[in-house]
Structures are given as C-alpha cells and as structure tokens.
Amino acid sequence: MQIYGVYVPEKERLLNYFSLFKQGKGGLVVYLAIIGLVFGGFGFGSIFILGHGHTINTSSLVPWGLQISTYVYFALVSGGCIFTNFIGNMFFHEKYKHLASRVIFMGLVTAIAGFASLASELGHVERMYLFMISPNPTSPMFWMSVWYTADISILLVEYVNIQRHVHSKALLYTSFVIPIITYCSLGSLFGAVGTMPYYYSSLLPIYFLFSGFLSGNALCAIIAAFHAKATGNMKLIKPFMRLQKIALASVLVLTFCRIIIGLASNLSGYEVFRETFFQNVIFGIVCALVVPFAILMNKRTTGWLIVSSVIVLFTQFMARLDLVVEGFRVPVFRAYDIPERINYFPSIFEMLVVLASVSLVALIYIVCEKTGLFEIAGKETH
Amino acid sequence: MSAIEDKDILEIMHADLQRALKKPRKERRWAMAIDLKKCIGCHACTTGCMSENLTPPDIHYRPVKEEEIGEFPNTGMRFLPRPCMQCDAPSCTQVCPVTATYKRDDGLVVIDYEKCIGCRYCLVACPYGARSADVGQYFTGDFHGKTYEVENSGEYGKTSKRTSHWRSPIGNARKCHFCIHRVEKGELTRCTTTCLASATYFGDINDPKALITKLISKSNVIKYKEELGTKPMVYYII
Numbered sequence: 321m322q323i324y325g326v327y328v329p330e331k332e333r334l335l336n337y338f339s340l341f342k343q344g345k346g347g348l349v350v351y352l353a354i355i356g357l358v359f360g361g362f363g364f365g366s367i368f369i370l371g372h373g374h375t376i377n378t379s380s381l382v383p384w385g386l387q388i389s390t391y392v393y394f395a396l397v398s399g400g401c402i403f404t405n406f407i408g409n410m411f412f413h414e415k416y417k418h419l420a421s422r423v424i425f426m427g428l429v430t431a432i433a434g435f436a437s438l439a440s441e442l443g444h445v446e447r448m449y450l451f452m453i454s455p456n457p458t459s460p461m462f463w464m465s466v467w468y469t470a471d472i473s474i475l476l477v478e479y480v481n482i483q484r485h486v487h488s489k490a491l492l493y494t495s496f497v498i499p500i501i502t503y504c505s506l507g508s509l510f511g512a513v514g515t516m517p518y519y520y521s522s523l524l525p526i527y528f529l530f531s532g533f534l535s536g537n538a539l540c541a542i543i544a545a546f547h548a549k550a551t552g553n554m555k556l557i558k559p560f561m562r563l564q565k566i567a568l569a570s571v572l573v574l575t576f577c578r579i580i581i582g583l584a585s586n587l588s589g590y591e592v593f594r595e596t597f598f599q600n601v602i603f604g605i606v607c608a609l610v611v612p613f614a615i616l617m618n619k620r621t622t623g624w625l626i627v628s629s630v631i632v633l634f635t636q637f638m639a640r641l642d643l644v645v646e647g648f649r650v651p652v653f654r655a656y657d658i659p660e661r662i663n664y665f666p667s668i669f670e671m672l673v674v675l676a677s678v679s680l681v682a683l684i685y686i687v688c689e690k691t692g693l694f695e696i697a698g699k700e701t702h
Numbered sequence: 703m704s705a706i707e708d709k710d711i712l713e714i715m716h717a718d719l720q721r722a723l724k725k726p727r728k729e730r731r732w733a734m735a736i737d738l739k740k741c742i743g744c745h746a747c748t749t750g751c752m753s754e755n756l757t758p759p760d761i762h763y764r765p766v767k768e769e770e771i772g773e774f775p776n777t778g779m780r781f782l783p784r785p786c787m788q789c790d791a792p793s794c795t796q797v798c799p800v801t802a803t804y805k806r807d808d809g810l811v812v813i814d815y816e817k818c819i820g821c822r823y824c825l826v827a828c829p830y831g832a833r834s835a836d837v838g839q840y841f842t843g844d845f846h847g848k849t850y851e852v853e854n855s856g857e858y859g860k861t862s863k864r865t866s867h868w869r870s871p872i873g874n875a876r877k878c879h880f881c882i883h884r885v886e887k888g889e890l891t892r893c894t895t896t897c898l899a900s901a902t903y904f905g906d907i908n909d910p911k912a913l914i915t916k917l918i919s920k921s922n923v924i925k926y927k928e929e930l931g932t933k934p935m936v937y938y939i940i
Contacts (some may be wrong), residue, residue: 370845371837371838371872371873372835372837372838372873373837373838373839373872374838374839374845376837378822378835378837379760379835379837380760380761380825380831380833380834380835383822383825383826383835384822384826442819442820442821443818443819443820443821443822443835443836443837443872443873443874444818444819444820444873444874445819445820447800447817447818447819448819450800450802450817450819451799451800454800454801454802454817455799455800455801456795456796456798456799456800456801458796458797459796459797459798459799459823460797461797461799461821461823462799462800465799509823512797513797513826513827514793514829514930515793515826515827515828515829515930516826647826651831652828652829652830652831653765653767653784653830653831653832654767655762655765655766655767655768655784656762656765
C-alpha cells in the first residue's frame with residue numbers, strides 16, 4: 321500500500337502479524353522490546369511525575385548523566401546511518417541498494433529514540449519552543465538544534481525519495497554535508513566548553529563524526545547480516561564489513577590522539593586522563609576497537625559480523641557514557657562535603673529510559689520488517 | 703582609609719547604594735569585594751543567603767571554601783567565599799540556547815525562570831561552579847515540601863512559590879544574583895549585611911566616591927581565575 325508514493329505496511333499483513341503476535345509467534349525480540357517499553361514507559365512516567373529530584377542521580381556536580389549520554393549515542397548512531405548510506409550509495413551501489421531504505425529508516429528511528437532520552441533529562445522540556453522564538457546564536461546547543469532539525473528533515477526527504485524511486489545526487493550530497501555539520505555541532509557543544517578540560521578540544525567534533533560513523537555502521541551491519549542470512553545473499557555484508565574496519569581504525573587513531581593529548585597536559589582537570597588511563601586502554605581501545613577489528617580481520621561470516629557489531633554498539637555506548645560523565649570527575653569548585661573526585665552511578669529510572677529508547681528502536685524496526693515495509697520498498701527501489 | 707573607619711561600613715555602603723539607585727540602570731555596575739584577611743569562615747553569609755533565597759538542599763549561592771595551609775606547627779586556615787562572579791564576559795550567557803540567562807545593562811547576570819529549559823549547559827560552562835540545578839528537593843525530605851519550604855523566595859522580585867509550575871525555580875538553573883530583589887529596594891545584599899567580620903563590600907564601581915571603588919583600586923586586589931577572560935566582577939582583597 322502506498323500513501324503519496326511512500327510505502328506503508330499492508331493492512332492485511334499487519335493483521336496477520338498481529339494474529340501471529342497474539343499466538344506467541346511474534347518473535348522473541350518483539351516481546352522483549354514490548355516488555356522493555358512498558359518498563360521504560362514506567363521510568364519515563366516516574367521521571368515526569370515524581371520529578372528529577374526523586375528519580376535521577378544527576379545533580380549540580382554531575383549535570384549530565386546517562387540520559388544525555390544515551391541521547392548523544394543515538395544521535396551519533398543516526399548520523400552514522402546517514403554516512404553509511406552516503407558511502408554505500410557512492411561506492412557499493414549494487415550491493416547496498418537493497419538496504420538503503422532500512423538504513424535511512426534506522427537513522428530516523430534512532431534520532432527519535434535519542435530525542436526521547438534527551439527530553440527526560442531536561443528540566444522543562446515543554447519550553448523547547450523557545451529555541452524558535454528566543455534563540456541565542458552564540459550557543460552551540462542552539463546551532464545543534466538547528467542542524468539536528470535540518471538533518472532529520474533531510475533524512476525524511478531521503479527516505480521518501482528512496483521509496484518513490486527518486487534518485488537525487490544533490491540530495492545525496494546534501495544528506496552527507498548536513499550531518500557532518502550537525503554532528504560537528506554536537507561535538508563542539510562539548511568541545512567548546514573551555515572549563516571542562518576532558519571535553520575541551522578541537523579534536524572532539526572529529527572524534528564524534530568518526531565514532532558516530534562507527535556506531536551507525538555497526539547497527540546497519542547487523543541489519544545487513546540478518547538480511548543476508550534471510551535472503552542467502554552473502555555479498556550484502558561486504559560493504560558493511562569494509563566500512564566497519566575503516567571506522568574502527570579511524571576511531572582507534574582518534575581515541576589514541578585524545579588520550580595522548582590528555583596525558584601530556586598539566587592543566588587542572590586533565591588528571592582524569594591519567595586516572596582513567598588503564599580503563600581507557602583496556603576497555604576503550606582493546607575491548608572496544610581492537611577486538612572487533614581482529615574479529616573482522618579473521619572471520620568473514622555473518623555471525624561474526626553480528627558479534628563484532630554488537631561489541632561495537634555496546635562499547636560505543638559505554639564510551640559515550642564515559643565521555644559525558646568523566647568530564648565532571650574533577651569538580652571546578654570544592655566546598656563543604658564535595659569530594660575530590662565525583663562518582664556518578666545512574667539510578668534505576670535513568671536505566672529504564674535507556675531500556676525504553678533501545679526497545680523503541682528494536683520494536684519499530686522489527687514490526688516494520690516483519691510486516692514487509694522494506695520488502696515491498698526494496699523490491700522496487702532503484 | 704581613616705575616614706572610612708570612622709563610620710560604620712554598612713552605613714557607608716548603604717549611602718553608596720542610595721546614590722547609585724538614583725542613576726539610570728545602565729550607568730550602574732554592581733560589584734563585590736571580599737577581604738580574605740578579614741573573612742573568619744563563619745559561614746554567616748552562606749546561611750544568610752540560604753534563608754534569603756530559600757535555596758533547597760545542595761544549592762549554595764555563596765559557599766565558603768575552607769583550606770588548611772602550612773604544616774604543623776605552622777598551620778592556618780584560609781577561606782574563600784564564592785558568590786556568582788557576575789562576569790563581564792560570562793560563559794554561561796554565551797551557551798544558553800534560549801537566552802534564559804543574560805547580562806542586564808547594569809552588568810548583573812540573571813536567569814529568567816520562566817524561560818529556562820533546564821538543559822544545564824550553563825552549569826557545565828561556568829568555570830567557577832557558581833550555578834546549580836534545582837531538581838526539586840526539600841530539606842525535610844517531603845515530596846511536596848513543608849509550607850515554609852515552598853514559600854515565595856522573592857528572587858528577581860517576581861518568582862512565586864515552588865509549587866507553581868511556570869514560575870517555580872524547580873527544573874531550572876539557579877545562582878547568586880547579588881540579591882537584586884533587595885538591592886532594587888535599596889537594601890544591601892544579604893551576604894554583605896550578615897558578614898560578621900565586615901569582609902564583604904558591595905556597591906557600584908561606576909561611582910568614584912563609592913567605598914568599593916576605592917577598595918578595588920588598591921594593588922592588593924585579585925580576581926578569581928581571571929586568566930580565563932571572563933572578567934569577573936568579584937574582587938578579592940588579599
């Protein structure tokens with residue numbers, strides 16, 4: 321079924337899937353995602369009804385916690401999907417075209433999931449309209465909102481174009497340039513804060529771009545791997561494997577540079593790099609980058625691609641949490657009972673927000689996949 | 703300085719304040735000077751401020767940092783009160799995405815509680831740690847707070863009870879505002895009046911006759927983290 325040239329799942333297939341779902345044949349992940357959404361919804365509801373003071377562990381000392389990390393993570397995954405789409409279209413057109421609508425769709429869904437997490441962290445999310453009527457052009461956050469809106473709009477147009485078989489090079493290039501600006505803005509939101517040495521760096525926007533590409537490509541690789549398994553077309557995973565290796569190597573170089581710069585400085589606040597050195601090397605470099613790279617170099621099957629991508633997705637999430645939270649480790653002013661080092665551990669409600677965001681992405685994608693949305697679109701695309 | 707010592711410091715600053723209030727707002731420039739040699743670390747300024755602005759738990763507009771210096775037997779205590787620096791080039795106003803925090807024409811950096819979206823970017827950007835997030839807690843641990851905890855603090859001369867959704871500071875960033883609601887009524891800031899050692903000075907530095915202007919023109923005056931280029935308007939006399 322089409323609405324203005326855009327495919328939507330057929331009513332019949334939706335009903336069929338619903339009856340399968342009722343019989344318990346909807347797929348394990350779907351049931352888990354629904355349970356996750358229910359618990360996550362409880363978390364969201366609690367935060368909005370009870371208030372931050374009674375539900376979340378962020379404070380004046382750690383103003384940004386797990387929810388902001390989750391937002392940054394999903395925003396970067398979304399950006400990574402767009403970069404994967406661009407590179408896939410440019411260099412692997414034949415192998416990639418069957419997956420284009422899925423990749424762009426995931427870019428949209430992850431952007432929504434990220435925004436949901438962000439909304440639960442803001443003190444007054446209902447005042448977001450002020451970005452339009454009372455903007456501050458000197459604020460990186462304002463520019464991020466502008467480019468984020470442009471980014472999602474471009475994604476929507478690109479998705480509609482793919483489904484309507486309209487192939488526009490201009491749009492493709494735009495959908496590459498706009499996310500670069502968007503995710504550089506997100507990086508500069510952190511990187512421009514001179515008071516937080518752990519963030520303050522012109523390297524950070526570039527680091528965000530590449531780690532976004534890595535995370536987004538990992539998600540797309542999982543989708544490609546499952547699609548390849550289902551269709552028996554193993555050629556589909558090749559572009560994603562190659563891109564994942566490039567992304568892993570790029571992020572490895574940038575992470576290494578970031579740590580070296582941090583270790584070399586004596587400025588107050590940079591001691592976080594020294595204090596977290598082993599943690600960064602063991603988890604941030606070896607587990608997060610070297611292990612998935614080694615897997616991809618030695619095993620070229622869909623199963624191992626999924627393993628490598630899952631490791632990347634998980635470790636990149638932890639890397640985002642580390643990036644956001646460790647910035648506050650050394651307090652800028654200490655008085656009364658403020659400790660020398662601030663430790664933060666998210667509350668159960670914050671974890672439920674993450675659960676809700678992940679479940680949302682999983683549920684929407686799987687339902688759309690099972691009801692044949694991409695199947696119909698893919699058959700006729702390009 | 704003998705003429706100053708002859709009169710009560712509070713009376714002098716009060717007279718300076720009345721003179722400043724007669725000028726148009728844009729011609730004033732409020733500043734604070736803290737004499738670190740006189741500060742005895744009694745925290746009267748902190749508690750005075752808390753009762754004036756009804757700040758919730760973990761929010762101190764004017765904490766006093768205590769440091770032990772030297773080694774036994776040559777030891778001592780050093781105190782550093784830290785109000786908001788009311789910077790002339792504030793990093794908080796620069797990062798606020800919706801201009802909820804801004805610099806007034808008299809130089810005071812204020813927060814519009816009806817506009818703040820609670821993103822906390824200003825907390826991250828402030829190099830002095832002078833900003834706090836009001837997450838809606840109460841000292842009594844009550845979910846809705848006791849009656850006296852939800853009263854109108856009168857901050858900025860217009861805020862209403864904490865239970866009011868739109869004007870409540872809950873969910874917003876909060877910080878010291880040099881008790882602007884008192885100053886505009888002709889009263890000195892609460893920390894100035896409660897200081898036991900008369901270590902805190904307040905006034906308009908655009909007034910050459912004001913006590914604070916005379917004090918900050920000496921060579922024994924420094925600013926906190928001045929190298930960051932934020933041009934703080936709190937002077938420390940050492």
